[in-house]
Amino acid sequence: MKFYSAAERIAFIATLIAVLVLALLPISRLDEFGIDIGFHYDKANHASAFAILAFLGSLGWPGRKRRLIIFLALVGAAIEILQGTSLIERDLDVFDWIADCVGMACGLLAAICANWISRRVN
Template identity: 65%
Template structure:
């Protein structure tokens, strides 16, 4: 069994989950038990986008740059949608920065893993 089709399904499921959570009204998030304080919010953004980058890299290993740009644009779009809708959320550039930091951390982890694999081989 190939990993790519499974990773692609996991990527799209994760992307949908991130989009839904990002666009739910604040009151609904609190009802679901999500802590949306400043520190947790930025950490949540970073972890979500790092996970998307890692999973996406398993899905499309030859397209890391395209994936990085796509995810950065998704993060920006989320912020714009949050700032222009009536869901009790606001446009926050620091959220987008946290998304990009998560993407960057994933790229560093991928590079380190690839280096270790090459060293072992």
């Protein structure tokens, strides 16, 4: 039995939108809305967001993991480039992109484990 459905795809898209909004709004706007992006550690925010995206994406599109990783790596790079502009008022940091990639690896590993467990149970 394959461990994916439309629910994972919808969750992936909703999470991607949330990550993009949180990553691309200037900090001053987030504070204005009373939004605290959590953990108070930027690298953990990046890694956890991209771990969740990789997990949901690999469950939603199990045969397209390579494309998913390329897409997420490009999204992470684009976020960093845009954060480096004066419009976003944040800092461009290559280590944030590395944290994104580490998160992706963790998310893929979690999805592989979830699929393995699902096959064992069924």
